[in-house]
Amino acid sequence: VETRIxxxxxxxxxxxxxxxxxxxxxxxxxxxxFHRWIQDAVLNELVIDVADYRHVPAGPGVILIGDEANxxxxxxxxxxxxxxxxxxxxxxxxxxxxxxxxxxxxLACSHLEDxxxxxxxxxxxxxxxxxxxxxxxxxxxxxxxxLELKPHFETFFDGLFGSARYSMNRLGERRERIRIELNTPRxxxxxxxxxxxxxx
Amino acid sequence: xxxxxxxxxxxxxxxITPDLAKEIDAFESEIALKKxxxxxxxxxxxxxxxxxxxxxxxxxxxxxxxxxxxxxxYPAGELTKGPNTMWDAPGMQRIKIPxxxxxATQLEVLAELAEEYSDGIAHITTRQDVQLHxxxxxxxxxxxxxxxxxxxxxxxxxGNSVRNVTGCPIAGVCRDELFDVTxxxxxxxxxxxxxxxxxNFGRKFKISFSGCHDxxxxxxxxxxxxxxxxxxxxxxxxxxxxxxxxxxxxxPVPYQAKLFAEFLPEEELLPTAQAIARVFARLGxxxxxxxxxxxxxxxxxxxEEFKRVVAEERSILPYDERWTAYLKDILQHEEIPLKPGAxxxxxxxxxxxGFAQWRDTNVYEQKQSGYATVTVALPLxxxxxxxxxxxxxxxxxxxxxxxxxxxxxxxxxRWVSESDLPSVYDDLRTAGLHAAGAGxxxxxxxxxxxxxxxxxxxSSRGLAGELRRRLGERNGSLDQAIKNLRIKxxxxxxxCGQHHIADLGFYGVSRNKNKYNVPHFQxxxxxxxxxxxxxYGLAIGAVPSKRITEALDRIVSKYVTExxxxxxxxxxxxxxxxxxxxxxxEDLMEIPSHEANPSLYxxxxxxxxxxxxxxxxxxxxxxxxxxxxxQLKDCxxxxxxxxxxxxxxxxxxxxxxxxxxxxxxAAALLDWxxxxxxxxxxxxxxxxxxxxxxxxxxxxxFVGGNFAQYFFRAHENAGAPSTSESxxxxxxxxxxxxxxxxxxxxxxxxxxxKVA
Numbered sequence: 023v024e025t026r027i028x029x030x031x032x033x034x035x036x037x038x039x040x041x042x043x044x045x046x047x048x049x050x051x052x053x054x055x056f057h058r059w060i061q062d063a064v065l066n067e068l069v070i071d072v073a074d075y076r077h078v079p080a081g082p083g084v085i086l087i088g089d090e091a092n093x094x095x096x097x098x099x100x101x102x103x104x105x106x107x108x109x110x111x112x113x114x115x116x117x118x119x120x121x122x123x124x125x126x127x128x129l130a131c132s133h134l135e136d137x138x139x140x141x142x143x144x145x146x147x148x149x150x151x152x153x154x155x156x157x158x159x160x161x162x163x164x165x166x167x168x169l170e171l172k173p174h175f176e177t178f179f180d181g182l183f184g185s186a187r188y189s190m191n192r193l194g195e196r197r198e199r200i201r202i203e204l205n206t207p208r209x210x211x212x213x214x215x216x217x218x219x220x221x222x
Numbered sequence: 223x224x225x226x227x228x229x230x231x232x233x234x235x236x237x238i239t240p241d242l243a244k245e246i247d248a249f250e251s252e253i254a255l256k257k258x259x260x261x262x263x264x265x266x267x268x269x270x271x272x273x274x275x276x277x278x279x280x281x282x283x284x285x286x287x288x289x290x291x292x293x294x295x296y297p298a299g300e301l302t303k304g305p306n307t308m309w310d311a312p313g314m315q316r317i318k319i320p321x322x323x324x325x326a327t328q329l330e331v332l333a334e335l336a337e338e339y340s341d342g343i344a345h346i347t348t349r350q351d352v353q354l355h356x357x358x359x360x361x362x363x364x365x366x367x368x369x370x371x372x373x374x375x376x377x378x379x380x381g382n383s384v385r386n387v388t389g390c391p392i393a394g395v396c397r398d399e400l401f402d403v404t405x406x407x408x409x410x411x412x413x414x415x416x417x418x419x420x421x422n423f424g425r426k427f428k429i430s431f432s433g434c435h436d437x438x439x440x441x442x443x444x445x446x447x448x449x450x451x452x453x454x455x456x457x458x459x460x461x462x463x464x465x466x467x468x469x470x471x472x473x474p475v476p477y478q479a480k481l482f483a484e485f486l487p488e489e490e491l492l493p494t495a496q497a498i499a500r501v502f503a504r505l506g507x508x509x510x511x512x513x514x515x516x517x518x519x520x521x522x523x524x525x526e527e528f529k530r531v532v533a534e535e536r537s538i539l540p541y542d543e544r545w546t547a548y549l550k551d552i553l554q555h556e557e558i559p560l561k562p563g564a565x566x567x568x569x570x571x572x573x574x575x576g577f578a579q580w581r582d583t584n585v586y587e588q589k590q591s592g593y594a595t596v597t598v599a600l601p602l603x604x605x606x607x608x609x610x611x612x613x614x615x616x617x618x619x620x621x622x623x624x625x626x627x628x629x630x631x632x633x634x635x636r637w638v639s640e641s642d643l644p645s646v647y648d649d650l651r652t653a654g655l656h657a658a659g660a661g662x663x664x665x666x667x668x669x670x671x672x673x674x675x676x677x678x679x680x681s682s683r684g685l686a687g688e689l690r691r692r693l694g695e696r697n698g699s700l701d702q703a704i705k706n707l708r709i710k711x712x713x714x715x716x717x718c719g720q721h722h723i724a725d726l727g728f729y730g731v732s733r734n735k736n737k738y739n740v741p742h743f744q745x746x747x748x749x750x751x752x753x754x755x756x757x758y759g760l761a762i763g764a765v766p767s768k769r770i771t772e773a774l775d776r777i778v779s780k781y782v783t784e785x786x787x788x789x790x791x792x793x794x795x796x797x798x799x800x801x802x803x804x805x806x807x808e809d810l811m812e813i814p815s816h817e818a819n820p821s822l823y824x825x826x827x828x829x830x831x832x833x834x835x836x837x838x839x840x841x842x843x844x845x846x847x848x849x850x851x852x853q854l855k856d857c858x859x860x861x862x863x864x865x866x867x868x869x870x871x872x873x874x875x876x877x878x879x880x881x882x883x884x885x886x887x888a889a890a891l892l893d894w895x896x897x898x899x900x901x902x903x904x905x906x907x908x909x910x911x912x913x914x915x916x917x918x919x920x921x922x923x924f925v926g927g928n929f930a931q932y933f934f935r936a937h938e939n940a941g942a943p944s945t946s947e948s949x950x951x952x953x954x955x956x957x958x959x960x961x962x963x964x965x966x967x968x969x970x971x972x973x974x975x976k977v978a
Contacts, residue, residue, distance in 0.1 A: 033225040034338075054829035061287045070280060070294060070312065073341055073356070073673065074827045077601040077687050079654025080608065082342045087356055089296060089310060092341065098608065109358070110297075111225050156338055159226040159233065197330055197611055199337060 027170045031161050033111040035123040036154035038096060039131050040103040042145040042209055049076050051139045052084040052095045059086060064133055065126075067091070093130050104131045104146060107156065120153075120178045125219050127151075131212045148215040149188070149206030154199050163200040168192045171202070179204060182218060186210070223360040224338065230364040237371035245377060245416075246370060249273050250363040257301065257309075267304030274316040274379030275362050277304065278355065278674045281311030288830030303359055312356035314674060315340075315365060316379035320411035321389030321404055321431065322350035322626035324633075326614035329625065331372045333610035339365050344610060346603040348667055348720055349428070350388050350627045351379060355674050378415060382423040384499070387411035389431040390439035391626040391634050392595055394557060395588040399433025400451040401462055403440075405555045406491060407431040409548040410449075413492050419499045424506040425514035427499065428471070432754055435465075441629060442754040443479045444470045444723065446502070446516045447495060450754065452485050463487045468498065468528065469520025472717035474925075475932075475954040476758045477517040478947075480525040482532075488552075492545045497536035501528070512928040557637060560622045563592020564641040577647050580658040585643060588636075596635040596646055597660035601690060602668055602683055603631030605655075612653035620646055629720075631667055632660060663700065663707045664693045667720060671713025671730060672825065677924050678713030679834060680730025680741040680767050684826025686711050692771060701782045707791055708751045709774075711743070715958055721746050723755040725791045726774065731764050731961055732834045734851065734968040735813045737975050741767040741825040741832045744957075745777075747795050747803055748869075757792070758950070760865050761957055762804045763858065766822045769810045776806050801866055834968055850967055853890035854960060857883045861956045868949050877944035880956035884933045887963040891920075894967065907937045920966045929955075929962030 056072045059065060068089040075081045083102070085094040089110065096105035106127035112119060131146040153175070155161035161171075172190070179188055186206050193201040231250075235243065249269070256266045283294050296310035303309050317332070324332075332352055336344045339361045340354035347353055357365065366376055378384055387407050394402035410429060414420050420427070429447045432440035442448025448467035453460050463485045470479025486494055498516075505523070507514040520528050586595040598613060605613070613633060617623045624636040638646055650656040659665055666689055669675065671682030689709060693700065712719035712729040721727030727746030732739050742764040749759030765773045780803075785794045795803060816823055825832050860883035867876035885903055888910040892899050899909040914920035915930045922929070932955035944952070 030225045050827075053827060057288060057829040060285075060292075061289055068295060068297075070285065072828075074684070074687070075341075075343055075604065075606075077690065078343065078604050078606050078609075081604070081606040085341055087312065087341070092356075098342075098606070110223065157224060157226050158334060158338065159229055197333075198608075 027116060027161075027167075027174060029115050029119065030111075031157070032116050032119040032155065033160075034108050034156035035119055036105060036107045036152075036156050037123045037127040038098075038103040038105040038152040038154070039127050039146050039148055039212070040101060040150040040152075042147045045102065045144050047140055047144050049084050049095055049097075055134070055137050055139060056084060056086040056093075059133070065093070065130070069093075091126065093126075095134075103151075104134065106130065116174045117178060120174070121219065123153075124182070125216075128212050128216050128219065132216060135212065146212045147209040148212050149183070149186070149204075149208065149210035151204050152193070153202045153204070156199055158199060161200050163192070163194055163196055163198050165192070167200055168202070171200070175202060182215070183210075184218070223358050224364060227361060227364045230367045234367040234371040238367060239370070241416075242370040242375060242377075243367075245375075246363055246366045249366070253359065253363070256303065263302055263305045267307065268381055270303060270359065270362075271381035272378055272383055273362065273366065274318065274376030275303075275357075275359060276314040276316055276380050277307050277676055278311065278313050279672065279676050279678065281308055281313065281676070282306045283308045283311065286830070286833045288833075309359065313359060314670075315354045315357045315362060315376065316347070317352040317354070317369060317374060317376050318379045318386045319350050319352055319374070319627055320387050321393070321407040322391050322628060323404070323408070324625045324627065325623040326617040326625075328372045328374055329610045329614040329617065331368055331374075333607040333614075335365050335368060336610070337607045342607055343604050344607075345670070346600060346605070346627045346631045346633065348603075348629050348631060348669070348718065349386050350391075350629060351386050352627070353670075355670075375415070378420075380426075382425055384414045384417075384420050384427045384429065387414075387429045387431070388440055388445075388629060390433050390437075391628040392439060392586060392588075392636070393431070393433050395586075395590060395593070395595055395636055396433050396437075396439075397587070397589045398437060400453050401433065402555065403431040403433050403449070403451050405548065405552050406449070406464075406488070410492060410495060413544055414495065414499065417496070417499070419496055419503065422503045423499075424508045425511060425516075427502060427516060429495070436753055438723075438751045438754060439629070440754065441720075441723065442467055442470075444472050444476070444720070444755045445479060446471065447498060448479050448754065449486075449491065454485050461487060464491060466494070469517045469525075470755075471515050471517040472720060472722050472758075473515065474512070474715045474717070474958050475951055476717065476722045477521065477951075478758065480520055480528075482525070482529060488549060489546050493536055493539055493542070494532070496542075497532050497539060500535045500539075501531050505531070510928070510931070512925060512931075557624045558622050559590075559593060559637040559639070560620065561639045561642065563590060564639050565592055566640040566643050573644050574648055574651070576651070576656065576658065577644055580647055580656060581643060583658050583662055584660040587640075590637075592640055594638050594640050594643060596638050596643070596650075597628070598633040598635065598650065598655050599657045599660040599665055600632050600655075601657065602666070602686055605633070609653050609655055612649070612655065616646060616649055619649070630661065630665060632665070659694070659697060662705050663709060664690055664697055666690050666709045666711065667724075668711040669713055669718035671711075671719075672828070675713060675718075677716060678730065679732055680713055680743055681825040681828055682711040682713035682719055682728075682730060684828060685728065685743065685767060685770055688771060688826050689774065701778075703782055703785060704778045704791075707778070715961065721749070722758040723749045723751050724759070725749065725751065726777065727759050728770060729761070730767075731964070732832075732968055733764060733766075733813065733964060734971055736815065737971050738816050738823050739832050739834050739968055739972075740813055740823055743767055743770050745770075745773060745807065747777075747800060748792065750792055760800075760868075760950075760953060762800050762862060762865070763807060763811055765807055765810050766813060767825050768822050773807050773810055776810075777803065780806060796869070799866065800862070800869060804862065833972075834965065848894065848971075850890050850894040853893070854887060854964055854967070857887040857890065857960050857963070858957075860886060861953060861960055864949075864953050864956060868946075868953055871946075873944040873946055873949040876949040877952050880949070880952040881936045881940055883956045884936055884959045887960045888914075888933060891963050891966060895970075903937060903940065907934065914966065919970065920962065922962065922965055929959045932956075933959045
């Protein structure tokens with residue numbers, strides 16, 4: 023299929039990396055962790071504040087609000103994961119933007135796993151994730167958009183997962199943003215995935 | 223900033239009315255001109271405010287991270303969107319929803335905007351608006367176009383303008399109303415929107431419509447214009463009209479609205495509103511924003527003179543056909559149900575789990591047989607995008623898209639056939655929107671507070687979330703007597719959380735203990751939510767934020783155990799007296815040292831060491847308690863005693879005690895800074911003016927020197943006779959002036975520690 027997806031269409035890539043099923047944490051702890059990330063400049067970008075939405079069922083959980091992007095321990099659809107929400111457009115190709123979003127999300131996951139309060143309790147699975155394009159006008163949730171996106175995603179995830187098999191499915195209905203779910207048969211450690219991305 | 227911004231204009235052009243399209247185009251041009259430096263900061267700030275684009279906390283480019291104040295280096299550099307407001311700092315977008323009316327498509331668009339421009343949450347406000355937070359100003363025109371395409375405007379949602387016209391959310395289906403006020407509220411909202419007479423106010427202007435006297439649904443008495451449905455019989459014919467109240471308002475010092483007209487015929491509603499707007503524009507204060515609301519005009523002129531000048535304005539207004547055009551079809555105005563009304567079939571054990579409890583609190587039996595209004599209780603007024611789409615689905619599946627937002631920060635679905643209630647409950651449960659307890663003690667209202675508001679002192683949402691969680695866990699075991707009490711929380715004295723009219727109100731303040739700031743909430747008792755906000759409460763004392771949970775438990779436990787049969791909470795507080803209420807909290811008001819209990823020095827849902835500003839707290843120099851802390855505590859006691867005199871009906875004594883408490887607080891500050899003065903009031907006032915007011919040392923970053931003005935005015939009026947109302951105001955003003963002294967002491971201490 024010929025793809026008409028442009029780099030601009032990918033400006034607002036969101037990546038959500040799900041936690042492994044054994045995870046059991048108190049989201050309250052994320053508040054102090056994110057505040058400290060601001061204090062210690064853990065992420066190499068402008069982060070502004072922490073928003074607490076624990077009271078909203080299946081909501082955004084706890085968000086570290088940034089200028090380029092937000093990072094959250096997100097509970098949408100009652101599935102906990104680290105959500106990287108790219109807000110500010112960035113330079114580069116479609117691949118560059120996917121790489122940036124995945125790299126940032128995985129790095130945040132790795133930092134969270136290292137936090138003393140979460141150690142041994144929070145483990146992400148890089149083989150279970152979602153990609154969301156947060157702009158309905160440029161990327162509506164249609165089969166057509168998906169068919170146009172697919173070649174890019176296949177190139178990217180073939181590189182990311184290497185020989186590991188994976189499946190991709192478009193999720194949601196027309197009113198929702200386009201969401202692509204990826205699954206590998208076995209969990210993938212966040213650090214090993216970061217090592218794959220590092221040379222890039 | 224969204225990549226698709228340049229495309230939305232073309233994509234929405236055929237769906238937007240020419241007026242709105244022109245308005246949004248103009249705003250986009252103004253944004254471009256501001257970026258070129260061709261619009262003054264102050265002018266642009268008011269321009270964007272009138273489009274609902276509000277600033278948010280930390281938009282001055284600084285944030286205290288708990289250890290130190292950090293600069294937030296936004297990419298746009300020094301570009302600003304108002305005085306001391308950085309361009310790239312995320313802001314809040316307020317969206318006007320007249321009388322709270324929403325349809326399914328509008329809910330879906332709000333969901334889209336929450337996801338694409340905000341943080342995935344739409345927040346329902348205490349004035350039936352919707353707010354999106356963390357929005358970039360460059361995205362605002364696209365956001366506005368998408369709203370305009372579904373007939374929603376953000377115009378005049380903020381700024382010195384007519385704000386969202388609120389209305390009873392069950393108007394038209396209410397069992398107690400005289401008639402449905404919806405079409406009148408709608409006509410008033412759109413008549414005054416962008417009206418030339420309403421563009422030159424010194425401050426905001428709020429209007430509400432209620433169908434009855436007794437309930438609280440529209441809070442008529444806290445508005446600049448509060449209209450309550452009234453009917454007159456003349457020659458056997460019923461004539462519709464309104465009982466009109468004017469000059470009400472909360473804010474730091476609340477004013478009860480005054481009766482303007484016992485019966486204003488319906489055809490006079492819009493021209494009278496226009497005439498009142500003209501009077502406000504002409505006579506309202508301009509220089510001092512804190513005296514600029516219409517309540518001060520009414521207070522200054524007196525209601526009779528106010529009536530006279532309004533009548534004078536009304537007599538010279540040129541005729542406008544819009545005044546009455548909407549009336550010709552008004553009796554035909556009615557909402558159409560989607561399904562025939564049918565009773566709920568009672569099946570023993572056959573309804574979903576939790577249904578009975580939910581039905582008890584969240585379902586209102588309409589006056590139309592077989593129909594009910596369902597309240598979707600939203601925690602802290604928040605709803606996520608998927609939930610908004612779910613509500614849209616319900617609005618199409620069960621009703622004719624008749625959804626409204628409420629001043630209690632919830633949504634209601636009107637015209638649900640009672641037989642559908644179990645299915646509606648099931649669908650709400652799937653969406654996580656099935657929480658019971660609407661309109662009860664767990665249904666807590668709170669303003670944004672320190673989460674996002676620049677004026678917030680303590681975390682109103684953090685406290686509301688904690689109280690909601692704790693009370694929710696005990697909901698089944700809570701005594702029936704307290705279930706229907708209302709809790710309302712504001713992050714500061716400005717009362718956006720409407721703490722004055724709650725059974726149990728709280729507003730955020732700060733206290734200083736050995737150079738550390740401690741988040742507190744003043745406990746407000748005596749307010750009345752019903753009868754359209756029939757009475758305003760007063761603060762009895764400040765308790766550390768983290769101890770408010772315990773304070774609440776003590777107050778309600780006392781009520782449960784000591785109340786007389788059928789005694790209301792207000793009557794109980796009045797009977798036992800505020801001194802007794804305060805006594806049971808007094809030990810909670812004592813602040814332990816930072817070392818002894820550091821958790822009290824942080825706020826709810828915020829891990830940072832608490833601060834009231836961008837100034838850091840220096841290292842503790844020792845546990846020496848400054849005398850001013852004792853002195854200010856004494857002043858608070860005096861102000862409280864003034865309140866007790868007020869409650870006893872001793873207005874002269876109340877006024878005098880309140881004034882004395884202000885004098886003593888001013889003297890405490892003077893003594894602390896070693897400014898010599900005699901004990902004579904003139905000397906204290908004069909030295910305070912010279913050393914704290916003229917130097918602006920007393921000035922708060924946001925309210926400036928207004929609390930000092932309360933003190934000066936009290937001094938000027940000392941000896942004048944006190945009425946119930948003037949004494950009530952003086953007590954409020956004394957409490958605020960003492961808060962100002964606390965804040966001044968806290969700021970100056972922190973500065974001194976920083977220098978050291």
